[in-house]
Amino acid sequence: MKVSVIGASVSGLFAAYLLAKEGAEVEVYERGDVLGRPPRTLIVTNKINEILDFVPQEAIINTVRYIELFSRSRSARLELSSPDLVVEREKLLNLLARLAKEASAKMVFNHRFEGFAQFGRKIVVSLRNLETGEEHRRSTDILIGADGALSAVARAASCNGHHLSALLQTRVWLPGNARPDTSQVWFDPDRTKYFYWLIPESDQVATVGLIAEDPKRAESGLKLFLQQQQLEPLEFQSAPVPMHRFELMNSAPAGDRNVFIVGDAAGQVKVTTVGGVVTGLHAARALANAILHGRNYRKELRELKLELDLHLLVRHVLNWFNEKDYDELIAMLDGRLKDIFEESTRDELSNSFVSLILKEPRLITLGAKAFLRSMLQSSN
Numbered sequence: 274m275k276v277s278v279i280g281a282s283v284s285g286l287f288a289a290y291l292l293a294k295e296g297a298e299v300e301v302y303e304r305g306d307v308l309g310r311p312p313r314t315l316i317v318t319n320k321i322n323e324i325l326d327f328v329p330q331e332a333i334i335n336t337v338r339y340i341e342l343f344s345r346s347r348s349a350r351l352e353l354s355s356p357d358l359v360v361e362r363e364k365l366l367n368l369l370a371r372l373a374k375e376a377s378a379k380m381v382f383n384h385r386f387e388g389f390a391q392f393g394r395k396i397v398v399s400l401r402n403l404e405t406g407e408e409h410r411r412s413t414d415i416l417i418g419a420d421g422a423l424s425a426v427a428r429a430a431s432c433n434g435h436h437l438s439a440l441l442q443t444r445v446w447l448p449g450n451a452r453p454d455t456s457q458v459w460f461d462p463d464r465t466k467y468f469y470w471l472i473p474e475s476d477q478v479a480t481v482g483l484i485a486e487d488p489k490r491a492e493s494g495l496k497l498f499l500q501q502q503q504l505e506p507l508e509f510q511s512a513p514v515p516m517h518r519f520e521l522m523n524s525a526p527a528g529d530r531n532v533f534i535v536g537d538a539a540g541q542v543k544v545t546t547v548g549g550v551v552t553g554l555h556a557a558r559a560l561a562n563a564i565l566h567g568r569n570y571r572k573e574l575r576e577l578k579l580e581l582d583l584h585l586l587v588r589h590v591l592n593w594f595n596e597k598d599y600d601e602l603i604a605m606l607d608g609r610l611k612d613i614f615e616e617s618t619r620d621e622l623s624n625s626f627v628s629l630i631l632k633e634p635r636l637i638t639l640g641a642k643a644f645l646r647s648m649l650q651s652s653n
């Protein structure tokens with residue numbers, strides 16, 4: 274079985290490794306000339322170890338045991354029973370690429386996917402060699418689009434259309450009031466529907482950033498925040514990030530065809546935090562299982578889809594939160610909800626969702642108020 278993977282990043286490399294390990298003839302095509310550029314600092318939950326089935330030790334640059342959350346007039350400090358991991362993307366990709374190569378996957382750089390055509394059960398993939406400008410065609414049994422938020426494979430397979438948000442972050446010297454084992458999160462609904470963060474990379478350096486509706490707002494929001502916190506930017510990291518949509522997975526090609534999309538290309542991103550690493554790896558594993566065992570990709574994605582849908586529900590509510598709502602929420606996080614947030618990770622919302630509501634029924638009132646606000650706004 275010949276498999277062509279487009280995109281040598283988190284999702285594509287992990288899918289390539291899992292498939293090649295089981296004997297598939299895998300080729301990975303990447304338009305860039307190296308792995309993991311531009312640099313990106315990532316924070317993930319330790320669920321990554323479970324999905325990978327190993328600890329990506331060489332990619333971990335820091336571990337974070339505490340999260341401090343701030344709203345206008347409240348704050349909460351959570352001690353995570355499973356610390357978050359701060360990962361350097363380039364190191365993670367080099368690790369995954371090495372595993373894929375050891376399993377006999379072939380890596381082809383400087384090749385851009387341009388389209389595909391289906392001939393019976395075979396697919397012919399068109400690729401452009403970006404060094405020579407020549408077009409190449411490759412015949413394959415299975416095509417995997419792991420080519421990120423602006424996926425050309427998804428467009429060619431007519432299953433694109435997810436909403437994009439802008440993520441902007443910058444490395445800064447670790448401020449005096451921050452600690453290398455503590456992430457900080459600020460909710461400021463006037464500036465962003467999401468939040469600002471500080472992720473410590475070491476006892477010297479941290480990453481500060483935000484997500485906003487578009488790059489302009491991200492830029493002005495971050496500039497203001499850096500001024501307020503008196504921080505000097507060292508090196509910016511930015512890109513569009515896709516948002517999971519309720520219908521999206523139903524439109525992903527699966528089952529009757531042999532073209533699949535995975536990771537950011539399929540919008541498999543938690544829209545509460547816009548984290549897509551663990552979910553992209555999770556989806557890559559589901560896809561490899563589906564291909565290797567002749568199962569339905571959509572069915573293999575069920576567990577992940579439930580998780581992503583719950584994040585989407587929470588995001589819809591948070592989008593309408595005002596400063597007072599965040600004050601109430603943070604007070605709950607410092608009160609009855611503290612244990613649950615300390616015990617379970619952001620990648621296990623489906624396990625903790627019901628307990629959260631049972632423990633703090635006022636969450637329903639808080640959500641209902643935000644929902645009502647959204648209704649009133651849309652009727653104006």
Ligand SMILES: Cc1cc2nc3c(=O)[nH]c(=O)nc-3n(C[C@H](O)[C@H](O)[C@H](O)COP(=O)(O)OP(=O)(O)OC[C@H]3O[C@@H](n4cnc5c(N)ncnc54)[C@H](O)[C@@H]3O)c2cc1C
Nearest residue numbers: 280282283284304315316386420421512536537548549550
């Ligand atoms: C600044 C920033 C910070 C982030 N921080 C976090 C974080 O802390 N935690 C977290 O979980 N997530 C984070 N994310 C999101 C996370 O990085 C993505 O969800 C994740 O990288 C998705 O991986 P992927 O393999 O699906 O796609 P990508 O990483 O986008 O990789 C796509 C690959 O496909 C290649 N490609 C694209 N088009 C073509 C083509 N036509 N032909 C050939 N190759 C192509 C690209 O060059 C790239 O290598 C962050 C994102 C950004 C932008």
